[in-house]
Amino acid sequence: MNLKPTIGIETHIELNTNTKMFCRCKVVDTEEPNISLCPTCIGLPGALPVPNEKAIRYITLLALATGCAITKKGMFHRKNYFYPDLPKNYQISQFDLPVGENGKLEIVIDNEKDYVEIERVHMEEDTGKSSHEGTGRIDSATSTSLDFNRSGVPLVEIVTKPVIQSSKVAVAYIEELRQLAIDLDISEGKLEKGNLRFDANISVAPSESDELGTKVEIKNMNSLRSLERAIDYEIKRQSSAIENGESIIQETRHWDESKETTTSMRSKEGSADYRYFSDPDLPNMVLSDEFVNQVKDSLPPLPHENRNKLVETGLDLSDANVLSKSEKWILELYFEVFDNTKDSKATFNWITGELQGQMRKLEIKSLPEWFSPAFLSDVIKLIDENKISFTSGKVILEELIQKDTTPDDVAKKLDLYQENDESAISEIVNEVIKDNQDIVERIKNGEDKLVGFMVGQIIKSSGGSINPGIAKEILSKELNL
Amino acid sequence: MDLLNLSIRELNNLFVNKKAKPSELYSEVFDRSASSEAALHAHLSLFEETNLKKAKNSDQRFSNSENVGLLDGIPLAIKDNINIKNEKTTCSSKMLSNFISPYNATVISKLDTEQAIYTGKTNLDEFAMGSSTENSAFGLTRNPWNTDYVPGGSSGGSAASVASRSSIAALGSDTGGSIRQPASFCGLVGFKPTYGTVSRYGLIAFASSLDQIGPISKSVDDARIIYSAISGHDSLDSTSINDEQIDMPFDKNATIGIVKELMEDGISEESKKEVDKVINILKQKGFNIKEVSLPLIKLSISIYYLIAPAECSANLARFDGVRYGLRVDGKTSYEMMENTRAEGFGDEVKRRILLGTYALSAGYYDEYYGKALRARKKMVDEFSSIFKECDYLISPTTPTEAFKAGEKTSNPLEMYMSDLCTIPANLAGLPAISIPTGLSSSNLPLGVQIMSKPLTDNSLLNFSEMLEKELDFNRTPEGWSK
Numbered sequence: 033m034n035l036k037p038t039i040g041i042e043t044h045i046e047l048n049t050n051t052k053m054f055c056r057c058k059v060v061d062t063e064e065p066n067i068s069l070c071p072t073c074i075g076l077p078g079a080l081p082v083p084n085e086k087a088i089r090y091i092t093l094l095a096l097a098t099g100c101a102i103t104k105k106g107m108f109h110r111k112n113y114f115y116p117d118l119p120k121n122y123q124i125s126q127f128d129l130p131v132g133e134n135g136k137l138e139i140v141i142d143n144e145k146d147y148v149e150i151e152r153v154h155m156e157e158d159t160g161k162s163s164h165e166g167t168g169r170i171d172s173a174t175s176t177s178l179d180f181n182r183s184g185v186p187l188v189e190i191v192t193k194p195v196i197q198s199s200k201v202a203v204a205y206i207e208e209l210r211q212l213a214i215d216l217d218i219s220e221g222k223l224e225k226g227n228l229r230f231d232a233n234i235s236v237a238p239s240e241s242d243e244l245g246t247k248v249e250i251k252n253m254n255s256l257r258s259l260e261r262a263i264d265y266e267i268k269r270q271s272s273a274i275e276n277g278e279s280i281i282q283e284t285r286h287w288d289e290s291k292e293t294t295t296s297m298r299s300k301e302g303s304a305d306y307r308y309f310s311d312p313d314l315p316n317m318v319l320s321d322e323f324v325n326q327v328k329d330s331l332p333p334l335p336h337e338n339r340n341k342l343v344e345t346g347l348d349l350s351d352a353n354v355l356s357k358s359e360k361w362i363l364e365l366y367f368e369v370f371d372n373t374k375d376s377k378a379t380f381n382w383i384t385g386e387l388q389g390q391m392r393k394l395e396i397k398s399l400p401e402w403f404s405p406a407f408l409s410d411v412i413k414l415i416d417e418n419k420i421s422f423t424s425g426k427v428i429l430e431e432l433i434q435k436d437t438t439p440d441d442v443a444k445k446l447d448l449y450q451e452n453d454e455s456a457i458s459e460i461v462n463e464v465i466k467d468n469q470d471i472v473e474r475i476k477n478g479e480d481k482l483v484g485f486m487v488g489q490i491i492k493s494s495g496g497s498i499n500p501g502i503a504k505e506i507l508s509k510e511l512n513l
Numbered sequence: 514m515d516l517l518n519l520s521i522r523e524l525n526n527l528f529v530n531k532k533a534k535p536s537e538l539y540s541e542v543f544d545r546s547a548s549s550e551a552a553l554h555a556h557l558s559l560f561e562e563t564n565l566k567k568a569k570n571s572d573q574r575f576s577n578s579e580n581v582g583l584l585d586g587i588p589l590a591i592k593d594n595i596n597i598k599n600e601k602t603t604c605s606s607k608m609l610s611n612f613i614s615p616y617n618a619t620v621i622s623k624l625d626t627e628q629a630i631y632t633g634k635t636n637l638d639e640f641a642m643g644s645s646t647e648n649s650a651f652g653l654t655r656n657p658w659n660t661d662y663v664p665g666g667s668s669g670g671s672a673a674s675v676a677s678r679s680s681i682a683a684l685g686s687d688t689g690g691s692i693r694q695p696a697s698f699c700g701l702v703g704f705k706p707t708y709g710t711v712s713r714y715g716l717i718a719f720a721s722s723l724d725q726i727g728p729i730s731k732s733v734d735d736a737r738i739i740y741s742a743i744s745g746h747d748s749l750d751s752t753s754i755n756d757e758q759i760d761m762p763f764d765k766n767a768t769i770g771i772v773k774e775l776m777e778d779g780i781s782e783e784s785k786k787e788v789d790k791v792i793n794i795l796k797q798k799g800f801n802i803k804e805v806s807l808p809l810i811k812l813s814i815s816i817y818y819l820i821a822p823a824e825c826s827a828n829l830a831r832f833d834g835v836r837y838g839l840r841v842d843g844k845t846s847y848e849m850m851e852n853t854r855a856e857g858f859g860d861e862v863k864r865r866i867l868l869g870t871y872a873l874s875a876g877y878y879d880e881y882y883g884k885a886l887r888a889r890k891k892m893v894d895e896f897s898s899i900f901k902e903c904d905y906l907i908s909p910t911t912p913t914e915a916f917k918a919g920e921k922t923s924n925p926l927e928m929y930m931s932d933l934c935t936i937p938a939n940l941a942g943l944p945a946i947s948i949p950t951g952l953s954s955s956n957l958p959l960g961v962q963i964m965s966k967p968l969t970d971n972s973l974l975n976f977s978e979m980l981e982k983e984l985d986f987n988r989t990p991e992g993w994s995k
Contacts, residue, residue, distance in 0.1 A: 071616050075831040077609070077717040078596050078618060080750050110827050112873070116846050121830035171845050178835070307873035309882060312722035312824050314751050 033275055034239040037267040039196035040151075040247075042231045043209060044187045045219045046158065047090050053157045053186035054081030054124060061225075065179035073184035075119030080313050083108070087186035088131070088155065090218040092319060092327045094188055095132025095153040097212055097334055102324050103129050106317035108155070112307045116170070117160035117178050125189075127308040130154030131319070137212070138336040139204040140353035148205045149193040155317075158185040188218070194233065194244060199263035203256050206230060211335045211357045229254045232263055235280070236270040245270070246280040250287050250294055262287040266294055338363060346376035354384060361398065362388070365405050372409030375416065382412055382429075390430055402436040410439040418499050424448035450499045454506065457490075457498055461506050464489045472511060483507065516541050517678035518989060521735045524681065525583045528575045535575065535586025538681075539568035539630060542588040546632055546679035549993055553655050555664075555673035557593045557603060559633035564588070567630050574628070583738050584627040590680035592671050593634035594641055595726065596715040597621050604717050605649035606639045608832045608839050608857030618715020619750065620684060620726050620743040627742050632680045635670030639859045640829065641691055641719040643667050644931045647922055648861045655918065656698060658957055658990040662915040665695030665931075671729045672699040677993045682730035682739055686716055688723045689817055690910075690935025693947035693962060696729050697910035700949045700958030700988060702981075703729045704736040704974070705935075707967045708942030709754035711740075712747030718828040720821035721752070723939040733948065733978040740970065759968050761904050763976035765798055770805035770903035775934050784909035787950040787959045791907060794983045805899050805906070809892040813936045814929055816892065819872045819885035820940075825862075826869030832857060864925065889940050896941045900966040905976055908934050910947035910962040914955065934962055944970040946977050949986045958988075 051058055055072035071079035095102055109127035135150035160183040164173035190209060196202050210228055213219040220227050230253050237245035248270065250262050265287075270280055285294040333341075335356045342352035345367075355366055362383060370379045387408065391397070411428055414420045420428070420443055431442045443449050465472055468489065475482050483504065490503040507513075516524060516538045527533035546559055571586030573579075580586075591597060594604045596614035598621070603609045617625070624631075638648040646654040646669025654669045656662040657677040664673040668685030672695035675683050685692040687705040696703025704727045711726045718724060728739035747753040761767065771792065776785055795802060834840035834853030841852035858866070872881040899906065912933055921928040938945035944967065947960040963980075965973040 074836055076614075076616070076837070077602065077604070077612070077831065078594075078614070078713075078715040079616075080714050080752075082749060082751050112827055112830065114830065114833065114847070114850060116833070116835045116850075119831060119836065120827075121833060122827050171847065173846070176846055305875045307827075307870065307875070307878075309823060309827070309873055309878075312720070312752075313718075 035236050035271050035274060036239045037197060037234060037236050037263075037270075038194045038244050039198075039202055039263060040194035040233040041192045041196065041202060041205065042233070043190045043206065044156065044229045045094075045190070045209075045213050045221075046227045047087050047186040047188060048217070048219050049084055049086050049090065049186055051084060052184035053084050053087050053155070054184055057184065059185050060181050062181065065177070066181060068181050069183075073119065074180050075121075081124060081311070083314065083317070084186060088317065088319075089327060090186075090216070091131045091153060091155050091188045092324065093216050093218055093331065094190070094213065095135065096324070096328055097216055097331060098132065098135035098137050098150045098153060098190070100132025100135035100150060100153050102132055102319055104319055104321075105129070106131055106319065108311040108314040108317060109308045110311045113304055115159065116176060117162040117180070117183070119160065119180065119183055123157060123159065124311055124314070125156045126154035131317070137205065137208055139201070139208045140339070140349050141201060141204055143348055143350040145349065146201065146204075148201070149195050151191045151193045153188060153190050156187040156189050158182050158187050194235070199260040199267075202232065202263055203260050206256060206259060207357060208335060215332055215335055215360075217332070223254055223256070226254050230259060232259065232266075234263060234266045234270070236267060236274060245274070246282050248280065248282065248294075249284045251284055251297065253287055258287050258289060261292060262294060265292065269294065342366070345370050347380055351380050355380065358384075365408070368405035369409045369412070372406065373412045373416075375412060378412050378416070379408075382408060386426055386429055390433055394433060396433070400433065400436070403432060407432050407439055414439065414443070418450060418502070420448050420450060421496075421499060424450075424496075447495065447497065450497050454502075457494075457502060457506050458510070460494050460498065461490055461503065461510055464493055465507075465510060475511065475513070483513070517545060517681075518731075520732050521583055521587055521681060521738050524587060525585070528580065528586060531575065535571035535630070536565065536568040538586065539564060539588055542632055542678075542680060545677065545993065546674065549657070549677045549679050552660055553657060553673045553677055554652050555635055555654050555670045555677065555679060556590065556633045557605065557636050557651055557670070558601060560600070560631055564630050564632065567628075571628060571630070581626070581628050582742075584624065584629040584742055586628065586630060587681050588630045588632045589624065589739070590632045590635045590671055590674040590683035591621070592637055592668050592683070592685050594637060594686055594717040594719075595620060595684060596717070597631060597634070600634065602634070602717060603651070604640045605637045605651055606857065606859065606862070607650045608853075610650070610839065612838045614715075616715065619712035619747045621715065623743050623745075629742075632674070635668070635674050635683060637670055638667035639862050640717070640825070641667040641686055641688055641724075642825070642861050642865055644690070644694060644928050645916070645918070645921065646670060646673075646695070647918060648859055650859060653918060656915050656957070657993060658700065658915070659955075661917055662957060663698070663918050665698035665911075665915060667691040667695075668729060669695045672696055672701055672703070675699070675701055675729050675731060676990055678989070682728055682735050684726055684739070684743070685729045686719075686724055686726050687935075687939065688719045688725075688821060689939050690932040692727045692729055693910050693935050693945060693960075694932060697947045697949070697960030697962075698915035698958065700960075700986070700990065701729055701731060702733050702736050702949070702977075703727070703947045704740060705938060705945050706740055706744060706970050707944045708939075709752050710744045710756045710968070710970060712745075712750040712753050714747055714749040718824075720824040721828060722824060723817075723821060725939070733946075733974055733981050736946070737971075737974045737978075740974070744970075757968060758971045759966070761965065761969050761972035763972055763979060765800050767904040767976065768801045768803065768902065769795055770803055770899060770906045772810065772906050772908045773804050773806045774808065774810040775908035779912055779930065779933060780909055781913045783914065783953050784912060784959060787961050788907055788909055790950060791961050791980060791984070794980065798983075803903070805903060807892075807895045807899060807937070809888065809895050810937050812888055813892065813940055814933060816885045816888045816940060817932070817936045818868065818929060819881050820889060822865040822869030823872045823882045824869065826866045826873065829858075829862065829866055861925070892937065893941045896937075896943065896966070904965060905973070906964040908962050908964075910934055910960040914953040914957040914959055938964050942967055944973050946973060948977050948981055948984070949988075950984055951986065952988065
């Protein structure tokens with residue numbers, strides 16, 4: 033049987049506002065529990081919610097950036113369910129009138145553009161954090177500790193349509209969404225901190241079927257690795273169940289990182305009825321045309337727009353995608369260096385390979401103040417003009433990162449400029465030939481691989497100043513190869 | 514000097530002219546509240562010590578001519594669903610019997626600025642759900658006019674406190690008539706302001722879209738003084754509105770509508786007679802009077818008993834034993850929450866939570882809650898069009914005089930009917946007032962309700978004050994002075 037998987041993803045992104053969604057408590061990043069609380073975010077009787085305008089602005093930014101239609105007269109709804117870390121035992125969320133609907137997000141798969149359709153973008157408040165002692169599960173824990181610092185922190189939830197067909201696309205989608213949130217400056221986008229958390233709805237159905245199979249939801253993942261493996265596992269599990277004639281139960285499953293399996297959490301049959309209704313404590317969320325236009329005008333360049341610009345410089349889409357997901361200064365550096373070199377591939381390789389590699393090795397996060405983008409274009413040009421070797425370029429770059437100097441100074445100081453005068457090179461070549469008659473003999477007898485040895489000897493006797501290409505060329509001429 | 518029957522303005526006058534001191538008033542109030550407590554049980558707590566100090570500070574301000582306003586040194590009783598910092602707020606529920614609020618309601622912060630004094634917290638139906646103050650986990654309150662009778666509810670403690678002169682005036686909250694109905698049962702003025710003009714921050718919610726804090730007082734002027742102190746936009750309440758009052762005539766240029774549907778079956782002859790009395794006064798004064806019809810008023814109890822329970826089912830979900838209030842242990846967190854709620858809430862509260870949960874459930878939402886919302890919207894439209902032809906609408910406040918304690922406790926539906934006349938103003942967010950008009954044949958007070966369009970609170974008070982003068986009710990229940 034030919035089977036096809038279908039995946040939909042719900043992502044919660046924690047917004048980087050200073051204060052919480054419905055009160056003015058600071059959003060804190062600390063292990064110390066319960067230090068940023070007020071009557072509203074711990075649900076004291078009589079306390080009321082007041083919306084955070086900045087958070088609504090951020091959500092509108094994301095909705096616009098994903099091409100959603102904006103709901104002008106939206107609403108806050110109460111989503112009712114009991115859980116100890118949900119102080120009011122309802123969560124203020126949005127239901128049928130979210131901030132944005134029907135958008136799409138461009139992603140890059142194998143050097144090709146693809147799109148993931150977005151169903152909705154809406155506001156939610158976060159819950160507190162529970163730590164269950166003993167078994168790690170609420171229904172069998174010996175005790176549960178609660179931290180409400182996170183309670184009421186603004187979240188934006190982005191729900192895709194069920195259009196994703198593989199874990200690869202799912203991962204590319206999350207990477208793109210994360211970058212978008214960072215570029216919009218609405219979230220730190222740190223997966224390891226749980227700034228992005230995702231639920232995947234996965235179903236498998238016969239390829240020729242127009243209907244989707246029974247969906248299984250995998251809740252609360254926060255790493256790309258988990259997402260990828262959980263989806264792959266679940267597709268395999270469901271496929272073999274279907275092939276064995278078993279039926280899939282609609283349920284919520286949990287991804288067990290250590291066992292690399294999904295396990296059943298609860299059945300969705302007779303599942304939670306959230307009894308959504310509009311929150312009477314909050315007036316309608318009216319987003320005026322003026323507000324929406326103003327937010328639209330403030331949109332920064334988006335990742336897909338950056339990619340388009342990068343492709344215009346001559347990069348392929350895949351490399352452009354890598355750069356579009358780099359830090360902002362890297363992107364800026366690329367364009368500045370490219371302006372001088374007009375060599376997209378070399379610029380890309382030097383930045384993503386050598387420069388970032390050296391920085392990683394030296395454990396530095398940003399370039400020193402003295403480092404001008406012109407340094408990098410100078411190095412690339414010197415190599416291009418055969419004035420220095422590629423290896424020398426690396427040496428120069430390493431110096432430039434660590435010392436306030438210039439490429440020219442380094443090249444001179446370390447004597448890295450190459451000898452390009454043919455007669456001078458011929459002289460050295462002939463000397464080496466004279467000193468290595470036995471090798472020359474063996475080369476002439478067909479041991480081609482010894483040419484490399486000879487080139488090495490030539491470079492060595494020149495003190496490294498001869499361009500290997502030219503050395504090889506002259507050696508071949510002298511030996512009539 | 515018997516200060517207890519005086520109005521706020523009269524008392525302030527005495528203080529300013531140094532003929533009486535706030536501390537003297539406070540002593541009289543405290544003596545009265547303490548002595549009436551056994552018979553009435555109007556209060557759940559009385560704050561003696563801190564208050565005497567506050568009253569003496571007020572003495573000092575008056576003697577230095579540094580007094581801040583009309584409410585300086587005036588003892589007010591506060592319904593026990595309004596948070597006063599560092600005091601218990603129980604909502605008359607076992608669930609909150611140990612809850613001490615760490616913060617002030619906005620109305621309390623505002624009254625603090627005015628240097629008002631709080632005599633104590635008053636009894637109510639649990640979480641303000643009821644019409645008789647019998648649904649209190651801490652015992653029922655009785656009517657000062659006749660202790661066999663209920664004082665009304667849910668702000669029955671506040672009404673009994675003011676009627677027995679145990680406080681000068683009181684704050685209540687009104688979700689379906691909880692200020693106006695007890696005021697009427699106790700011969701007092703009860704005023705529910707336009708929804709949104711008084712902040713709900715710190716009022717423990719029953720039904721958020723209907724709840725409104727307001728005064729219960731001996732006179733319209735007292736109500737006005739308190740209303741002007743507690744109203745105004747509050748950035749802590751998103752449903753709070755800018756109190757931009759619309760002026761309306763309150764002399765004979767005003768048009769008066771008599772609500773036909775509230776003068777029909779289900780309303781006692783005595784209640785109708787009080788309306789007739791008021792109408793005659795207005796006729797004599799040359800007002801233009803007409804009968805108007807608001808057909809949807811007949812549905813108001815049905816609409817209300819879907820919307821209010823639905824909102825309360827979510828509002829009261831936070832009482833789970835996790836963070837504050839009662840906790841009854843269980844083997845798991847969920848069992849603990851279940852045990853806490855089973856033990857902490859009384860029957861009426863449970864009844865409404867169940868009703869609301871049902872009305873919001875998947876498959877029933879459209880038929881019940883959704884339909885109620887649509888009907889509410891239509892009722893608002895009905896009122897809007899009536900207010901194009903009328904300035905004030907007159908009706909009885911209650912279908913009958915006060916009923917006897919225990920008379921309706923076994924029949925919730927009958928109890929719900931006592932809010933027939935008052936619920937429409939909550940559904941439409943209108944300002945509405947009950948003023949006392951006379952006594953029934955059993956010597957119990959009766960009142961008349963006047964409603965007007967949103968944001969005409971001041972004009973409504975002016976109009977009511979004019980009627981108050983004409984009616985000259987001015988009667989106090991006997992037996993509470995010494």
